[in-house]
Structure formats: structure tokens, C-alpha cells
Amino acid sequence: MRFLIFALSILAITSTFAKEEELDDLITYHPYYVPQKKKYSQGHLIENSQVMPGYNAPAKIDIGKELDVFATATYLFYQPIEKGLVYAQSSDNPTVTIGKFFEMHSSYKSAFKVALGFSTSSDSWAYTAEYTRVHFSKVKRIEQIAINTWIHFATAREEMTDIRAKWGLKLDTLDLTFERSFYGGTYLLLTPLFGVKGGYLDQSFNTDSTRRSDAELLYSRSKTDSHFIGLIGGAKTKLLFFWGFNLFADVKASLLYQKFKVKNRQNSATTPSALFDNSTNTIRYINPNLLISTGLEWGAYFSNNTRHISFLIGYDANVFFNQNLMAELKDLRINGRKIGRASCRERV
Numbered sequence: 001m002r003f004l005i006f007a008l009s010i011l012a013i014t015s016t017f018a019k020e021e022e023l024d025d026l027i028t029y030h031p032y033y034v035p036q037k038k039k040y041s042q043g044h045l046i047e048n049s050q051v052m053p054g055y056n057a058p059a060k061i062d063i064g065k066e067l068d069v070f071a072t073a074t075y076l077f078y079q080p081i082e083k084g085l086v087y088a089q090s091s092d093n094p095t096v097t098i099g100k101f102f103e104m105h106s107s108y109k110s111a112f113k114v115a116l117g118f119s120t121s122s123d124s125w126a127y128t129a130e131y132t133r134v135h136f137s138k139v140k141r142i143e144q145i146a147i148n149t150w151i152h153f154a155t156a157r158e159e160m161t162d163i164r165a166k167w168g169l170k171l172d173t174l175d176l177t178f179e180r181s182f183y184g185g186t187y188l189l190l191t192p193l194f195g196v197k198g199g200y201l202d203q204s205f206n207t208d209s210t211r212r213s214d215a216e217l218l219y220s221r222s223k224t225d226s227h228f229i230g231l232i233g234g235a236k237t238k239l240l241f242f243w244g245f246n247l248f249a250d251v252k253a254s255l256l257y258q259k260f261k262v263k264n265r266q267n268s269a270t271t272p273s274a275l276f277d278n279s280t281n282t283i284r285y286i287n288p289n290l291l292i293s294t295g296l297e298w299g300a301y302f303s304n305n306t307r308h309i310s311f312l313i314g315y316d317a318n319v320f321f322n323q324n325l326m327a328e329l330k331d332l333r334i335n336g337r338k339i340g341r342a343s344c345r346e347r348v
Contacts, residue, residue, distance in 0.1 A: 056182035056184070058181065058182055059181040059182050059183050059190075059191075060119050061119075061299070062124075063301075063308055064121075064305065064306060065306075067120060067121070068118060068119045068121070069116075070116075070119070071117075072113075072114065074113040074114070075111075075112055076110070076111035076112055076113060077109075078111050078134055079107065079108045079109070080106045080109065080134070080136060081106070084324040084327035084328070085104035085324070085327070086101050087102060087140065087148065087165035087207055088101075088102040088148055088149060088165070089146060089147050090145065090146045102140070102146065104138065104167045104205075106136065109136040111135070112133055113130065113131065114130070114131055115128050115129065117129060124180055124181070125179070125180045126180065127178045128176075128178075130174070131172075131175075132172070132174075132175075133171070135169070135170045135171070136168070136169055137166060137169075138167050138168075139164065139166045141162075142162075142163050143161070143162050145159050145161060145212065148163050148207055148209040150205075150207045150220040151207070151209065151220055158213065159213075160212060160218075161211075161212045162209065163208070164207065164208045165206070166206045167205050169202070170201070170203075172199050172200045174197070174199055175197050176196045177193045179194075179236070181236075187241075188237065188238070188240070189236075189237065189246075190236070191238075192233075192234075193234050193236065194231075195233075196230070196232065197231070197232040197254045197256065198227075198228065199227070200225075200226065200227050201226050201227075201228065202225050204221075205222045205327075206220065206222070207220045216272045217272065218269060219267055220266035221263070221264070221266065222262075222264050222330060223262070223326070225260070225261045226261070228259070230254050230289075231254065232252055232254040233253060233254075234250065234251050234291075235251055236249075237249050238297070243298075244298050244299050244300045245297070246296075246299075248295060249293070250293040250294070251292055252290070253291075255287075256286070256287050256288070256289055258286070258287045259282070259283075260281075260283045260284070261280065262280070262282075262283065262325050262329050263281075264278075264279050264326065264329060265277060265278045283325060283329075287321050289319065290317075291319075292317045293316045294315055295314020296312065296313055296314065297310055297311070297312035297314075298310060298311055298312070
């Protein structure tokens with residue numbers, strides 16, 4: 001009660017002695033004003049008196065409407081990389097020495113990202129829905145004497161004359177975020193963001209090989225279907241230059257609840273017509289995700305400051321942790337170990 005009376009007293013004293021002219025200066029902004037020599041891409045002129053404690057000046061792209069609608073489209077050129085995708089190894093004597101490893105490496109693949117959102121003029125908060133799609137497949141083949149590392153052998157590891165491997169990946173994500181841009185300085189814009197992230201990440205890895213001793217076909221089929229959901233947080237920064245150019249750097253981090261359904265199937269090395277493994281496992285993990293973006297952007301107003309357009313070019317690194325359960329569960333199965341935190345169904 002004493003604290004409440006004290007707070008009300010401070011508020012009354014402040015209101016009594018504050019000058020009306022000073023208050024007007026604090027809340028007066030200059031939307032659309034662009035200096036002749038320093039054309040800020042966001043179109044605001046910020047004075048020292050306008051940066052109020054606890055509520056910095058908004059820095060969103062403002063086209064003067066109560067509800068500003070915006071849309072973005074991004075072409076991505078991604079190179080998918082994953083550990084644990086060694087599909088063969090060369091060896092003159094497979095029981096003694098190990099030679100070169102053959103690992104699945106992918107070239108750059110096309111992908112895209114689209115976003116739709118709106119911002120309000122009252123509080124300058126922006127709300128965005130962003131969809132990202134990355135689908136690709138890669139085939140590698142070696143026609144030489146080698147060993148298929150995805151096949152289980154009851155005795156010594158046997159040599160193959162031809163090995164073919166195929167890796168497929170499908171990533172679909174949806175980010176629902178809300179954010180507010182503000183000036184952290186005359187040339188620096190800061191944008192904290194929060195929201196929810198969800199989607200699917202499915203993979204497959206198949207191998208086919210011809211045994212050197214009897215020309216029998218040995219194969220393995222591994223597949224992972226997973227979906228995830230979790231919280232996302234991050235920050236965007238822009239360093240303003242001149243003529244509408246700026247440098248941007250964005251960081252987003254997520255903590256995702258992810259459910260995996262992993263299938264492993266391969267025929268027997270001793271009896272190729274029969275199956276050695278035909279299992280399905282369900283596993284749940286809490287996995288992090290990290291997205292880092294940086295690059296150069298140019299933007300400008302047009303049509304009497306009622307429209308805005310911008311173009312950017314940059315570099316992205318999107319990392320999903322702990323995803324290759326195909327290899328992990330396959331290795332546990334081959335070594336005869338029980339799979340923890342999994343429900344296993346055997347089928348013959």
C-alpha cells in the first residue's frame with residue numbers, strides 16, 4: 001500500500017511540473033522525411049529528444065496506413081550436408097587395412113522461402129508467417145572393388161564390385177513470429193522477434209551393391225519421417241549506409257520437440273532372399289535449430305511514399321541438430337544392441 005501511494009505521488013509531481021512543450025517534442029516524429037545526403041532506407045529522421053527511455057523510436061517500413069501489409073519471396077541456393085552418410089570404403093584387404101571412404105556429398109540445390117505479414121501503425125509491431133521448402137535427392141555410384149558400410153556381414157566384410165547410394169531429404173517449415181523494429185542509434189536498427197516454429201523433416205538413404213564373389217545383390221533401405229514444433233526467438237540488425245543500402249545480420253534459434261519414425265530394412269548377406277533387418281522405431285527428442293543470415297540490402301520508397309520495395313543478397317546457414325537416426329539405429333541393430341527410448345516392431 002505504501003508503494004502504491006509513493007508511485008501515485010511521483011506521477012502527480014511529474015505531471016504538475018512537466019511543460020507541455022517538452023512533452024510535445026518527445027512524441028513528435030517525422031515519418032517519410034529523408035535527408036538529402038543521408039537517405040535512410042526506413043525513411044525516418046531521428047532526433048536525440050525522440051529516443052525515450054523504455055520505448056525507442058520505431059524503425060519499421062512505414063507507408064502511412066493503419067495496417068501495412070507486406071510480402072517477401074526468397075530464392076535459396078542450399079547445399080545439404082549431414083554427418084554419418086559414408087556408404088562405402090575401399091580396401092585391398094578388408095580384414096586388415098581400411099582405405100578410402102566414400103561419403104555422400106551434395107551439390108547446391110534450389111529451394112525457396114515466402115512470407116506474408118502485416119504491421120500496425122499504433123504500436124509498430126509486425127506479425128509474419130514464413131514458409132520454407134527444401135526438397136532434393138542425390139545419387140552417388142562407384143564401380144570399383146569396395147565395401148558397402150551399410151550392409152551387415154556375418155563373417156568378414158565382403159567386397160563389392162558396384163555400389164549405388166541415394167540420399168533424399170524433404171524439409172518444410174512454418175514460422176509464425178511477431179517483432180518490433182526500433183532505432184538503437186542513428187544508423188543501427190534492432191528487431192527482436194519471438195514466435196512458434198513447426199514443420200516436417202523427412203529423409204531416406206538407400207544402397208544397392210553387387211557382391212564380388214557370387215554377383216548377389218545386397219541392399220539396404222533406411223527412412224526417417226519426423227515432425228517438430230517448438231518456440232523460436234532471435235534478433236535482426238541493420239547497419240544503415242547511404243542511398244538506401246544497409247548491411248543486415250539475423251540470428252534465429254529454436255528449441256524443438258521432434259518425433260521420429262525410423263525404418264531400416266536390408267536383406268541377409270548369407271541368404272540374400274531373406275531379410276536380416278526389417279524394423280520400425282519411434283523416438284522423441286528435444287532438438288535445437290539455429291539459423292544465421294547476413295548480407296547486403298537495398299530499399300526505397302516510391303509512389304509518393306505509399307509503397308516500398310527492397311532487394312537483398314546474402315548467406316544463410318540453417319543447422320538442425322541430431323537428425324541422422326537412420327545410421328545410428330542401423331549401427332545399434334547390426335551390433336545386436338537394444339535401442340533405447342524406442343518402441344521396436346519386428347516384421348518378417
